[in-house]
Amino acid sequence: MKVTSIFRCVVLVALLSWIGCAGVRAQILTASVSTTNAIGINQFLIYTMNVNTTSTPSITVNDTLSGAPVAIVSFTASSSTFAQVLTTNLPTVSAAVSFGASNVLLTLTVQATSAGTLNSSIISTDPSGIPLTATNFVNVITNGSVPVPPTNTTTADLAVSIVGPGLPVITNDYAPFRLTVANMGSGAASDVLLTAGFTNASSSTIMLVDPGHLITVTSNQLQFPFGTLGGGAVTNVYFILQPTNVDLFTFFAAVGSSTLDSDTNNNLAMTNITVTNYLSGDVAASNVTEMTPNFQTGLMEQTVRLTNLATNDLASARLVIHGLTNWLYNAAGTNNGEPFVYFPATLGTNQSADLHLEYFIPSLTPVTVSNSAFEVPPVSLTPPPGTPFAITLQTNLPSGAVLVEFPSILNRTYTVLYADNIAFSNELTALSLIVAPADRVQWIDAGPPQTISAPTNVASRFYRVLLNP
Numbered sequence: 001m002k003v004t005s006i007f008r009c010v011v012l013v014a015l016l017s018w019i020g021c022a023g024v025r026a027q028i029l030t031a032s033v034s035t036t037n038a039i040g041i042n043q044f045l046i047y048t049m050n051v052n053t054t055s056t057p058s059i060t061v062n063d064t065l066s067g068a069p070v071a072i073v074s075f076t077a078s079s080s081t082f083a084q085v086l087t088t089n090l091p092t093v094s095a096a097v098s099f100g101a102s103n104v105l106l107t108l109t110v111q112a113t114s115a116g117t118l119n120s121s122i123i124s125t126d127p128s129g130i131p132l133t134a135t136n137f138v139n140v141i142t143n144g145s146v147p148v149p150p151t152n153t154t155t156a157d158l159a160v161s162i163v164g165p166g167l168p169v170i171t172n173d174y175a176p177f178r179l180t181v182a183n184m185g186s187g188a189a190s191d192v193l194l195t196a197g198f199t200n201a202s203s204s205t206i207m208l209v210d211p212g213h214l215i216t217v218t219s220n221q222l223q224f225p226f227g228t229l230g231g232g233a234v235t236n237v238y239f240i241l242q243p244t245n246v247d248l249f250t251f252f253a254a255v256g257s258s259t260l261d262s263d264t265n266n267n268l269a270m271t272n273i274t275v276t277n278y279l280s281g282d283v284a285a286s287n288v289t290e291m292t293p294n295f296q297t298g299l300m301e302q303t304v305r306l307t308n309l310a311t312n313d314l315a316s317a318r319l320v321i322h323g324l325t326n327w328l329y330n331a332a333g334t335n336n337g338e339p340f341v342y343f344p345a346t347l348g349t350n351q352s353a354d355l356h357l358e359y360f361i362p363s364l365t366p367v368t369v370s371n372s373a374f375e376v377p378p379v380s381l382t383p384p385p386g387t388p389f390a391i392t393l394q395t396n397l398p399s400g401a402v403l404v405e406f407p408s409i410l411n412r413t414y415t416v417l418y419a420d421n422i423a424f425s426n427e428l429t430a431l432s433l434i435v436a437p438a439d440r441v442q443w444i445d446a447g448p449p450q451t452i453s454a455p456t457n458v459a460s461r462f463y464r465v466l467l468n469p
Contacts, residue, residue, distance in 0.1 A: 015044060030049075037140075040143070041143050052103055053098065058099045061106060069334070083104045106322075119136065135254060140191065158189055161179070192229050226235055252270045283347070294358075294446060315346065320340040322372065323340055385466075389466060404442070409439075
């Protein structure tokens with residue numbers, strides 16, 4: 001896995017487009033450290049890892065040590081019958097525990113050799129490399145006297161969650177991820193460390209990491225040191241993964257600190273992302289109109305028609321724009337540097353759908369672009385979690401589009417929901433996620449690709465706005 005930087009507007013648009021994915025967890029390994037407080041130089045730290053494989057295939061346990069240098073004193077297993085130490089080469093030590101073992105105890109003892117902050121990331125994986133459990137420990141090594149931890153009745157409770165791409169992921173897509181780290185306790189957590197990683201790391205590239213956070217890359221893992229998180233504090237990390245092969249990618253994130261955590265069950269999150277190629281459906285794209293300026297929005301507009309030429313229905317369709325050097329303003333994402341939009345519904349045989357494209361071209365003069373259309377797996381329009389936000393204006397425009405206006409918080413993201421009844425019993429998600437450029441936002445529903453049909457094609461349409469977490 002390599003880290004590169006791409007600061008293109010289309011990438012940042014893709015970075016801020018997501019719908020939640022469910023996580024999974026397997027409790028195979030528990031880990032502890034002899035102290036979560038500061039220690040002095042030449043003192044010892046003992047890490048214990050309790051492994052049980054009685055109902056699980058053989059697993060590998062890796063402990064990656066980074067930050068302050070240490071020397072390994074010993075790495076042993078309580079049962080040589082079921083466990084084998086594979087390597088004691090820093091920065092990662094590892095051991096294998098064979099199937100059928102019950103409560104094998106791995107014990108790693110290290111000696112601090114220099115002052116600094118020592119990070120220990122302990123991860124167990126199954127034979128295919130998929131993480132099962134992950135735990136982080138952070139210890140401060142001091143060259144002075146070891147401070148006595150203050151007596152405090154408050155406790156910290158760190159938790160981590162993952163929001164991955166909810167739209168279909170095709171090879172070479174820029175797939176956005178958001179990691180949220182929260183301290184759900186009332187006491188502060190010190191030396192907070194977030195570790196994240198993927199299986200199939202050789203088949204993917206990290207395209208962009210949120211520049212607002214420090215990052216280190218250790219043994220194909222990303223590590224984000226956050227320092228101290230006070231009680232109730234929440235912080236987010238954003239990045240983009242570009243998968244280059246068809247595969248099932250498992251992504252995990254784990255958080256830990258040097259402070260005692262009152263609940264470690266929420267310190268690990270995982271999600272699976274299925275990456276496919278375009279499907280085999282035959283869909284054609286043709287320009288209905290040329291680019292023309294809309295002086296109300298300051299954007300260039302164009303209508304492109306998708307037609308299903310196949311003998312069967314298409315699940316959903318994607319239109320990719322080639323040769324664009326400015327923004328595709330209402331893009332749903334980016335594939336290998338090229339923006340795309342969706343027709344987010346089934347397209348029947350010989351059925352056509354018109355997509356309203358918006359380009360940000362400061363000169364308001366047409367540019368030459370081309371496009372290609374493909375069938376993709378079904379696009380989910382299930383509403384994401386969020387906080388309802390007030391709409392202050394909704395009005396019909398002469399074009400038949402609907403303008404929705406709401407107050408906003410600068411740089412926060414919003415999702416528009418729509419339905420054909422006031423009870424919102426069948427609400428759907430508009431595909432363009434909004435990043436507030438100021439304290440007020442105007443959003444226009446002109447039909448596909450934002451919504452599944454134009455407002456003029458339905459008897460009624462109602463809107464809600466969500467402030468995203």
